Amino acid sequence: MDGAVLVIPAGARLLLAADQSGFSTLVALGGRLSVEGTAESRVTIESWNPTTGGPDDVTADGRPYLRVIGGDLRVAFTDLRALGFWSGETGGLAYDGDRSAEREMQTPVVGPDGAPTVEITEAAVEPARLEVSGVLVQGCAFGLTVANVESPIIGDSAFVESLADGLVLDRAVTGATVDQVEASRNARDGIVVDNTTSGTRMTGLVVNANSRNGLVLDGTAPAEGPNSTGAPTAVSGDSVVEGGTFDDNTRAAIDVVGGTAVRVAGVTVSGGDMGIVLGGGPVDVQITDSALSGQTRHAISIRDDAQDVAVGNNEISNVQVGVYVRNAKADVTSNVISDVELHGIVLTGRLAGSKITENELSGTGPSAINDDRALNARVEANLIDGWASSRSIEQILRTLMQPLTIVWMLVVTLVIVALITRLGAGRKRGDPLRDRRPLQAMSRGVFDRAEAGRFSG
Known part of the structure; x- marks a missing residue:
């Protein structure tokens, strides 16, 4: 055609x-x-x-x-x-x-040695x-x-209601504009931006009730080095997500996998297991001016060597953990995190260069900021006056039922059982001095003469 x-x-x-x-x-x-x-x-x-x-x-x-x-x-x-x-x-x-561009053969040219040469070029393609x-x-x-x-x-x-994904920006798509688009109730992901796509601008999205992720931004390199297919080895990115709602996507509302220069601003996220997830080593990611609520686990999860991440001016509420950072470099500043059930912010692993400052945290749980397992994180000037330290029965049991605690409980139980068993056995054997008691202790000491006749020869 x-x-x-x-x-x-x-x-x-x-x-x-x-x-x-x-x-x-x-x-x-x-x-x-x-x-x-x-x-x-x-x-x-x-x-x-x-x-x-x-x-x-x-x-x-x-x-x-x-x-x-x-x-x-x-x-x-x-x-x-x-x-x-x-x-x-x-x-x-x-x-x-x-x-596919058509190839054009240029006019042959005779070289200094008398041999003709010809150049083949690709025609311009609209x-x-x-x-x-x-x-x-x-x-x-x-x-x-x-x-x-x-x-x-x-x-x-x-x-909507696709048997797999809703909208897929696949191989080598550059400078795409996606505006006022809905991707909902799809059997897998709502929108997928593939790892050879760059410069995507997404505004006013409505991404609800997808069975896996709402939006996937994959910026990983297609290949790690020289390969037989000629696949590129560079990461992609330069993606912008502005505004929009992401409700009740099963795993995550927005999943950023690798890549660079990602901006997420002004989005509203509710429900799902997690809100915004960063993994696979993305670099230069900003999450700002957004509202997240009702996630089962983490509202914002930053992990797996993510670098130069900025999380600021967000409102997070009604979650177990507001912001989770693991083995990454992130600045978490000026966020309002409220109605939290476990920890406002969790820091774990190698966090060199990370700053957790000027956040306002309120809720109930073991701690507002859990940094017991964090290395080299700077945590200061956070407002936690609205935090009430408490532990649920499940949390108390989880703390008590540690392996060493269980071992000592078994040892104590065995000692108590052994003592009880020994005491019971002693009562059954009787008094070892019973045969050496004085006669007075066994009778009144009165002997009837009539009774004596019964023992005579």
Whole structure:
């Protein structure tokens, strides 16, 4: 379809047939695919099983999908349902902007030695374009998968109830703008930013009730050194998350894995096991002006050699642990942490260069700041007047039931049992001096003469 243009007009309903015998797809190789719905007249694209008279809900034998490779894709005010299977490329709506450049042979030139030489160059290629707005992708294998494109625009759209991930920015996506996008109730992660993607700007996200993570920012290097596939060895990042709500994502609302230059500001996070998690050695991460509440474990968890992390001006409430820092370098300053059930801040491991200052902590638990296992952390000028030290029955039992305590309890128990057993045995054997008692102790000392006759010969 190189150079071809396909336009699906407003109000159209496109049913892609699928049953046990096969399925239909819409694939553009180059060219341009434009789905031009409007707010008043949306386009509908969905799978259709003629046998059941409804959408195809079986993925084992394949389902229809839309995919554009090396062309331009514009989708506006469109509903896509029950599409895709297997992987992101066939997952429902997929875009790969990789355009193979044609090679041109220049005019031959004769060298000084008389031998002709010719130079082969790649022709200039116009960048591919992706624009998605006002789109609902529901019940597909994946919501939208994007690869190999510069500056894609994705806005005012929703990717919900996918069988895997909602929105995936896959290989080599740079400068993406993701604005006012919802990714909710997906079976895995809501939004995934892959480890060869950089410069992503995300604003006003709504990411709720995903079965694993809400948003994954993966900045790890694809390869650690020279490799047979030519994969890059540099980390990625330069991601910004501004505003938005992240509610009840099972594991974490935002999971930052490696990478560099990550900014998270003004987000609201509630529920889930953890709120914002930093792992895999990310560098230069800022978490500011955000509100986190209701996490089962940690509101903010910083670990695994994270470096140059700044956590400031956040409000954290109704959690077990407000901020957890392990084997990392982080500045945790000017945060308000309240209604905590265990520790306001936990510090453990090697924390050289870390500063925990000017935080206000209130709640109940063993300690406001637990730094018993921390090395080289600077902790000062924190306000803990609102903290009430206390321990639950479970915490007391956990403290008492240490291995050494259990050993001593067993030793004491054995000694007590041995004493009781010995005393009981002594009572059963009787008095060892019983046969040597005086006669007076055994009778009144009166002997009747009549009784004497009974003992005479």
